[in-house]
Amino acid sequence: MFALILAATAHSYFFLRRFMPTTIVIDAVNTRRGLKWGVPAMLLAVPYAIAADYCRAQIEAGGAGWLDLLVLLFLWNTLKFVLIGPISLLKLISVRVREAVARHRMTRTLLADDVDHFAEPTLVSRRG
Template identity: 45%
Template sequence: MLRFIWIASLYVRAFMRRLMPTNIVLDKLRSRRGLKWGIPAMLLVVVYFYLAALMSVLVEHDASKWLYPVMVVCVWNGFKFLLYGPVSLVLLARVRAAERHAIRRASIA
């Protein structure tokens, strides 16, 4: 049983990694060219939290309770982008420092 759960979770993770839009965008942002777009991508947080609030209001006004999972997914995606902004700044600083170090090393040799 544990093996089945483990394998199922691997397939779900692979599916989410390849086909879910926020994961695709975050993968593009993690590339060297995409690191500079980390802070502007944080603007998507506003959209996701607005959608979550909208789903909450709809459920309170007698809409289907099936909107709760949509609301949770919107909040989760919002937090992913909210946390990625500062992380992208740190990664960009590390990459630029490594590039400067490589340029200095090449000019000395």
């Protein structure tokens, strides 16, 4: 029974991970190329907040009770997009610092080995 529940959970997790639009956007932002788009992606939280407010107003006006689930979904997506901005900014700073340190170490190593990496490579012909 436990294996069945675990398998169902895993399948639903991977299905949602692959096909839900918010997860696709957040996965794209979490790549190295996408980190710069984290702060602008925060703007996507606005439509979700408006949709949550609209559904809440419909519920208070006597609408269907299942709209509560939509309110929770919209608020969850709003929270995800609000948090992705600062998180991606911190990741971007971390990556850029690591890249600068690696670039500095490489330059220092090349200078210590007395290698001129701007010089043109020479072709050595081997005659046997």
